Amino acid sequence: MEKRGMIDTWIDKHRSIYTAATRHAFVVSIRDGSVDISSFRTWLGQDYLFVRGFVPFVANVLIRACKDSGESSDMEVVLGGLASLNDEIEWFKSEGSKWDVDFSTVVPQKANQEYRRFLDALMSSEVKYPVIMTAFWAIEAVYQESFAHCLEDGNKTPVELTGACHRWGNDGFKQYCSAVKDIAERCLENSSGEVLAEAEDVLVRVLEHEVAFWEMSRGGQ
Numbered sequence: 457m458e459k460r461g462m463i464d465t466w467i468d469k470h471r472s473i474y475t476a477a478t479r480h481a482f483v484v485s486i487r488d489g490s491v492d493i494s495s496f497r498t499w500l501g502q503d504y505l506f507v508r509g510f511v512p513f514v515a516n517v518l519i520r521a522c523k524d525s526g527e528s529s530d531m532e533v534v535l536g537g538l539a540s541l542n543d544e545i546e547w548f549k550s551e552g553s554k555w556d557v558d559f560s561t562v563v564p565q566k567a568n569q570e571y572r573r574f575l576d577a578l579m580s581s582e583v584k585y586p587v588i589m590t591a592f593w594a595i596e597a598v599y600q601e602s603f604a605h606c607l608e609d610g611n612k613t614p615v616e617l618t619g620a621c622h623r624w625g626n627d628g629f630k631q632y633c634s635a636v637k638d639i640a641e642r643c644l645e646n647s648s649g650e651v652l653a654e655a656e657d658v659l660v661r662v663l664e665h666e667v668a669f670w671e672m673s674r675g676g677q
């Protein structure tokens with residue numbers, strides 16, 4: 457049986473925001489087939505911009521994995537994630553053409569800008585490695601859990617949206633998230649109370665940013 461660590465404890469403690477992030481109405485509407493395509497187009501344009509901003513964040517995680525981790529395998533896990541962002545950007549471009557979303561005219565909304573600022577702050581060398589890895593896991597895990605839900609038994613996900621769901625809901629991405637979680641848990645095991653408090657706070661803030669991000673698709677800012 458998988459060992460329960462700090463992250464599972466924190467998810468239990470902050471269950472309502474975790475559920476809000478991983479079972480948002482926008483995601484549920486994809487799964488039940490009632491999704492409004494204009495919401496999907498909004499999400500697509502905003503997420504394209506987010507992912508471009510996420511690249512330097514992951515590059516920074518990679519540098520920290522090389523410098524601050526005692527384990528050489530951390531670098532390999534993060535490098536795999538960074539490499540897959542290349543495919544992800546190409547995927548966004550082809551979806552942009554398919555859904556007639558011209559990314560050059562998309563303006564980042566407030567929730568997107570605030571999430572980006574939060575990521576920029578996490579790139580400071582002051583932020584401890586276990587805190588960064590916890591945030592990184594949470595960012596990836598929300599998408600994995602959300603889109604995997606759209607593929608679970610009983611879904612009525614429109615066939616033209618299954619590509620998006622497979623991108624983050626596939627087993628390979630699930631295993632990658634699990635590898636990132638293992639890294640975070642290993643680091644948290646040896647962390648001081650102060651670092652643990654910071655990691656818990658960052659985890660909750662990621663979840664809040666993810667909820668605000670989904671909200672944009674429904675016309676929120």
Ligand SMILES: Cc1ncc(CN)c(N)n1
Nearest residue numbers: 503506507595596599669
């Ligand atoms: C907002 C958001 N969060 C997470 C992911 C997954 N990398 C994403 N593409 N966009």
